[in-house]
Amino acid sequence: DTAVSQTPKYLVTQMGNDKSIKCEQNLGHDTMYWYKQDSKKFLKIMFSYNNKELIINETVPNRFSPKSPDKAHLNLHINSLELGDSAVYFCASSQYMRPSTDTQYFGPGTRLTVL
């Protein structure tokens, strides 16, 4: 099932580097999300976009910059990577921007390890 896909699946990099994670959905959904899952499995929303427009921007360091070139893609760029950025990053999408009615479908995740 490749409805929501992410690349790369694994990313190992040094502190201070800049890296990007890409996400694509072929479900025709309007809304996409980035979640961070830390080492304790805690899953927390970072950003959401609806039709290329930023809707939610949680208290995320500005080293994290999402970009949505079109409604099927939501990329995450991270500058000056820090050890604490190590986590699994999940992209998700939903039909519209109403989590109370629209199921969110998750991508396979990108495991980022910062050394």
Add this chain to the structure above:
Amino acid sequence: GENVEQHPSTLSVQEGDSAVIKCTYSDSASNYFPWYKQELGKRPQLIIDIRSNVGEKKDQRIAVTLNKTAKHFSLHITETQPEDSAVYFCAAVIIQGAQKLVFGQGTRLTINP
């Protein structure tokens, strides 16, 4: 508030027994409560959800109950099987401002054969 508390953090049951995971939420306006299952190394996947206009929903061996007055909801798995072993997350929609899902801390369920 935006808290969703989930208990227990780990749960071990014998195959065939039932498992119950409980969650409480703080936003009294929350009206949607999904449950996600995450197998090791995989993505979270929706297994069942409930809306605030019903008190219980069942899908085969899985059921969810909701008590809006007490602001808590629970996942019940009956006749557990080894493939039920996974991390389970409850979530609640936070209505304040832009709607978003807030997840509980997760419960690692292990089914012992």
